[in-house]
Amino acid sequence: MTRSTDPGRAHPPGASAPPIPPVTGGRGFTVAAVEAVPIFRDGLSALIQRSHGMTWVGHAANHHTALQLCEQLKPEMILLDSGLDPNCHLTRLLTAAEHPPIVVVLIREATRTSRYLTSAIGAGARAAVPRSAEPRRVIEAMRRAHMETRYLDPALATLAVRPKRQPAADGRPATGPRAQMPLSRREYQVLQLIAEGMENSAIAKVLYLSVETVRTHVKSILRKLAARDRTHAVTTAFRSGILITHPDDCAQLPESAEPQK
Template identity: 65%
Template structure:
């Protein structure tokens, strides 16, 4: 049983009844106010406890590896191609992923891609706290929940016309499937942030030689000449994404002892 004691600095809700299981909920969202709002909602909801927060793909994977929450609430803008959803789902099949879908991603294609990647629930990002708490519970118990307001997106999509011939690479690069392993993806994220191998090794608790091996594998898989070329290819193909417009600088890496703490 995975359990993290809740931080009771926010909210006044009592814990779950004796013997009942409390669900650890974490948030992956670029907006500090929304992350802290989720924390407040979790703290005042019986049967839930706060398991931590992250603002980037790298930090989200560290959070899930170190804290192992039961449920992750994920902003769709941070995962437009559902690569993070797939990596989190395959890394921990028991993890329940609840996607907060923004208007820009509110399409049949995104919904189908997110579910295929491992998302268990899709709800509007504007959802009220009470409905979000219910969605978290339903997703955990039923392993599938689609908010009623998104029901139209679950209809069978119309037959699409055959795609046009591909354009030159420098005009419209195709969106690639995720070719990298979970750890390679973390390393690539940090390479894109400008970190050298020694700094990456410290953040991921790896040896420098192991990081070098991952970098060599990334270059080979992406057919890249060097680290800069690999990052360029990753952004052009959708493997890496630019920060959402309302994001801030990436959060610091999550430490196990502090991951469940809510900033004041």
């Protein structure tokens, strides 16, 4: 594998960049990403695979497959694109698991705000680094998150203040760091699949549940969202930010969680 050059240092033609130093002060750990853009995802995979002490196990491109990935592959750390979780619902679900992964948020420019950072930390994210950061800074954030309680990239330090609570642009109360996810982990997966147009029998096959169990989850979803029917529940979920549309650059990529081959 050809190593990419360090942007901050010149190298003679044909020479490879120095290897990323190994993780020290602890055992190695497994890593997965929630990232829908192939070039970013492949870059993260290559970065992890050439970093000592880290093992790449796979990726997911949306909320539903992210939860499946964690259930099936149980990665110890998740790299999460903030553009896929602007309201921090997925972060909250991941960190509320019985054996939660360490969540490192890769912050896009669109979510590079004090409000988002405070919400992400409140939802359980352990580290945050700009999505556009150089590879060494991403690795540093991962190391520090694995070894320490919390890590914030220096470029984001000015955002580490508690924002004043303000209403959203549409008049609805803004999502705060302590906002609670009204649905359980499984209900959230069912709602995602309803939004994709699946009927109960298809959802049951995807989630390895009985149709009756899916019906029970649907009833609970309708009750919790005060929805008249499935369509109303999906509409309410999108309007309240429980479900999100994908960022423009990944809206056409509804891939499944794929373990590393």
